[in-house]
Amino acid sequence: MGRGPGYGRPLAGRRVLLTRSPDRAGAMASALAAAGAEPLLLPLIDFESARDAGTLEAALARLAAGDYAWLVVSSITTVRALKQFAAERGDSLRSLVPEGVRIATIGPSSGRVLESEGLRVDLAPEGKQSAEGLVELWAYADDGGAAGADGAGAVRVLIPQSSLAAPTLSDGLVERGWDVDVVTAYETVDYPADPARRLTAELAVGTEPRLAAEPSPAVALSPDEAQGELAAGRIDAVVAASPSAAQRICETLRPLDATRLVAIGQPTAAELRSLGVDVAATATRPTPEGIVDAVVEALLRPPRPSVPPPN
Template structure:
């Protein structure tokens, strides 16, 4: 999507957008929003910890390195962070964990970009619907052994869909999703490769839950962005009502969960990228003019 110059009218100028991620993860989107004249704010809701029991993941990684899987399926950028951490623990690069005979499939463009930046070839990735549903729609492999590391709260849909297509799926918990902040001794800290995820500009301001509730109550937030079903649930818990604030979902699973728990979804980002999120926000605000 072409990016307009900051002076162009796009409906975002002056809009206050709450991003429900930690400041470091929110920075690329915040920087892009700022360039469009919006005011990004951050409310960290969820964080990620290493799985309490590492044995199943370590055992599956041993099998991966030994060439016992036909596919490695990566369903989130957080899983990539886990694998980067595991590779560092073993004193190797991430690409060294995946034999040449094992194909890699992923869902989002960020995960694909990181994996390709470290020398892995992504054999399969959806282009239209970037979700588990989208990956299953383009999955043409019949049978095969699949390694699927996921979050502890991951929906069973991807695992069940692959199994229904004849795959022998080894699914293990790669990380736990927790309320922010994660415990320091368990928090995932692996850095993505330099230059892959561009972080421009200063850190966006971070609000506490009380500050965010006050801003919501007085109607000074124009939109809130949720990146996962768990984030949608936390938003519903923190804010009794969104008032005039629009809920923007990243992906269909997040939108579906928001609707299920009674949140009105104003727009759904078609791609889980800063550009995709900005496009969703523009679709909401472009015809309303900028706030005074």
């Protein structure tokens, strides 16, 4: 049987809008382009160093002193924030975490980046790659050393995270008997960030191509340009990478009825639905390949039947 012209390029001719800045969208844009799509960019959120650096510094000092059994690094942006914090003080990311502290994360991308920085990941969900998935994997504090417990009575966990992070992870661990300290490692802000405070630390394993060496295949749009493309029906799908990005999409791009919304992860999908937006597909794996699969699924899904307005 012959192969059709779209074989291996399931998104040929499709235009997909990513709501990320060029320096953080490279891997996702490249994967979409390899699948035949034309990726477009609309930067909506950005990241800055924590305004309360003293609180983060105190927590990391306690980490270095051995007060915590576990460090939870839930995103690549957290890795970047911690590395930038260390670099500004003349240290390495590896120097922040003493021997004996275990590290947990949520997905393979964060795990790969942590390991490239010389930090071993001890716990990460393989199926449900989310805060809920990590909580389900974590042991109860009195579980005698299984999974999350260390068997030595140390049951304190440090979670550095975004200023806008939901309490799902910390609440779940508290319910399992752990003492949890949450600290803001970085601020999620509207794009663009303050240049003096923007997170710019380069990671040992590139999660996105460097623009100077390997330009992103995506074209960046202004909000007005993106709105015009949507209104003209020239954007097939919009990808929301986080709940905060979902909020900004709905603030900036409504109405969204003529396109398909793709969420990365269940928390993002839940946020879109809470804002009254239909989610065409959800990427269960927060990887470029997982996102391509979700976009393909969204575009193969039959459109929702229109509901006539009441008389």
